[in-house]
Amino acid sequence: MRGINAPDPNSLVYNEDNTPKVTFHVEPTVPNAGTFELDREDHTLGNLIRMYALKDERVLFCGYKVPHPLEHTVQIKIQSVPPTASASEIGMYSVGGPRAAFIRAVASARRDVMALESSFEKSLNDYYTSHHTQQN
Amino acid sequence: MGDYYYSHGADPSMMGAVGGMYGATMAGAHGGMMHPAMPVAANIEHPPLPPGAKLPSIKIVDLDRDSISFVVTDCDLSLANAMRRILLSEIPTIAIEHVFIKENTSTLVDEFVAHRLGLLPIRAPLAMIEQFQFSWDCPCDTSYCQNCAVVFQLDMKHDGTNGNVRNFKISPLDGTATNDLLVTSADLHLAVPTDRVLALSSGSRSFAEDRQADASAAVLSSGGAPAAVAAAADAAAALDTKGISEFSRARPLIGDVIICRLGAHQALNVICHARKGIAKQHAKWSPVTAVAFGYDPNNLLRHTTLWYERDPVAEWPRTEVHAAARAAAGEADLDPGLVAAGAAGAAAGPGAAGQHSYDPNAEPDTFYFRVESSGVMRPEEIVQSMIRVLRKKLQVVHDETLPIANASA
Ligand SMILES: [Zn+2]
Numbered sequence: 414m415r416g417i418n419a420p421d422p423n424s425l426v427y428n429e430d431n432t433p434k435v436t437f438h439v440e441p442t443v444p445n446a447g448t449f450e451l452d453r454e455d456h457t458l459g460n461l462i463r464m465y466a467l468k469d470e471r472v473l474f475c476g477y478k479v480p481h482p483l484e485h486t487v488q489i490k491i492q493s494v495p496p497t498a499s500a501s502e503i504g505m506y507s508v509g510g511p512r513a514a515f516i517r518a519v520a521s522a523r524r525d526v527m528a529l530e531s532s533f534e535k536s537l538n539d540y541y542t543s544h545h546t547q548q549n
Numbered sequence: 550m551g552d553y554y555y556s557h558g559a560d561p562s563m564m565g566a567v568g569g570m571y572g573a574t575m576a577g578a579h580g581g582m583m584h585p586a587m588p589v590a591a592n593i594e595h596p597p598l599p600p601g602a603k604l605p606s607i608k609i610v611d612l613d614r615d616s617i618s619f620v621v622t623d624c625d626l627s628l629a630n631a632m633r634r635i636l637l638s639e640i641p642t643i644a645i646e647h648v649f650i651k652e653n654t655s656t657l658v659d660e661f662v663a664h665r666l667g668l669l670p671i672r673a674p675l676a677m678i679e680q681f682q683f684s685w686d687c688p689c690d691t692s693y694c695q696n697c698a699v700v701f702q703l704d705m706k707h708d709g710t711n712g713n714v715r716n717f718k719i720s721p722l723d724g725t726a727t728n729d730l731l732v733t734s735a736d737l738h739l740a741v742p743t744d745r746v747l748a749l750s751s752g753s754r755s756f757a758e759d760r761q762a763d764a765s766a767a768v769l770s771s772g773g774a775p776a777a778v779a780a781a782a783d784a785a786a787a788l789d790t791k792g793i794s795e796f797s798r799a800r801p802l803i804g805d806v807i808i809c810r811l812g813a814h815q816a817l818n819v820i821c822h823a824r825k826g827i828a829k830q831h832a833k834w835s836p837v838t839a840v841a842f843g844y845d846p847n848n849l850l851r852h853t854t855l856w857y858e859r860d861p862v863a864e865w866p867r868t869e870v871h872a873a874a875r876a877a878a879g880e881a882d883l884d885p886g887l888v889a890a891g892a893a894g895a896a897a898g899p900g901a902a903g904q905h906s907y908d909p910n911a912e913p914d915t916f917y918f919r920v921e922s923s924g925v926m927r928p929e930e931i932v933q934s935m936i937r938v939l940r941k942k943l944q945v946v947h948d949e950t951l952p953i954a955n956a957s958a
Contacts, residue, residue: 425829427685435949451946457634458942464627468599512954516947517596523943524595525628528604529621530936536619537929540609 425485428453437512446474446492447511455479459487466491466518471509475518491515609929610874617928618870618919626844629916632935633842636918637828637835640934642925643673643681643699644833645821652818655732655809665808666821668833669734670923671699675930679937681825699823700740703808705732706816732817733805740820836926836934841919846871850911870917 432452440446451458459477466475466489474492496509598604605624609617621629648663655662673681680696687697707730809817828835846868848855857864922928 422830423685426827427683433949435946435953437953449950454942454946457631457639458946461627461631464625512950516950516954519943519947519950521596522628523940523947525605525624526936526940526943529607530940532606533932533936536607536609540612
């Protein structure tokens, strides 16, 4: 389709092959560990999720890498304490294990972003209001 | 005469291909693409906040026509950096992507003109962009439609015909034109008048007019009735009298951008398809001209070494947003002692900088941003879009991880 030997610049953003957004590989040699691979994501989410995971007491290790500049994925390796109870007992975000730790980190980041979202709307309204009163 | 196809920047291999081709076939929607306009589920369950932790918050320090300054507090460095990166590279905007040259007898080659057209800032409000489709997400598949492309036309000829009599003066001596015709972004017109565009980067509408136009266009683009369009404009006008009069210190949004210069009897006739994209594909989609990002203005965390000759307070530039935030809060400007401690600390080492001794466990939690808009979106829209893109990214990863997490049990 393309006449030159270069990757499609849009392939940074969309995935022609419809590979899944998130894949998980269990680490065979390390207990309670595995690697999440996020398709079409980069340091933005890689570092964010890593840092949120590291705030979690039940996470023993978390690191991320972008394996190659021409592969638009990021890999996040995570090791956690062993699971203690099932999700049905104590809730999705409270169980142990690397999968729960990962989704807990993502949900924590989302919680903070949503806080920022409402905070910004409020600050914007405040700004409009206060600058209106100064004008009149 | 075939229409020639140009893809500005992003797809050089297609240059010169004969018309009728509408670019790369981008079939199928990718599951992971972001749709920032998607509504947030109201019943989202959040993990509990750790004891003592606070939710991050934003405070706007300054906002004007083309820039916004804000301070983010109680925020992790990774989150602040993610915001910075998205501001720079992942906010969707509209830019000309495909140029079909019907006639070009200007002195500029076709590729050059196509490149210049691609870089034109095209004004579109957040509401419109969020409804607009990425070309690869649009069900119209291989071609284009009004949901994924805005079609512009530009037809200028410097011979006094076609109503284009601007600057056309005939020399009494030899009958040739004595003036060149400047073709600018103002000469680009919507090919389909009812199309959902807003305004090109031309003219010097006031901020209030801008906002009204945006509001009515947003309603229009969602298929609203004329009455609803008018009502939206009225609502925006009411908001303007309420709060935006600050912005009437009018500077033009962006003046008309020169595309080329036509000599006598030269012509430029092109059709342009503007598409939604992000700056990761090509910088022409970036809505920002600069993102200033800073933390720890006194360098108390020792993340850098403040080199100085005699006096760090006098020699080092201040963090503007920090100074403005302190002024807004009624506080004095920088504490010179803090700056000196921060500058001296790196050399002196841990614990040696007097009352502002170095804490190796301290982490940055306050971040100073200043975002300059290129003019294609209002600065506050850029920040809103940034937060939505980030939220959407996390939402997609979260939802796609759920089956994996549940399968593990
Ligand atoms: Zn379409």
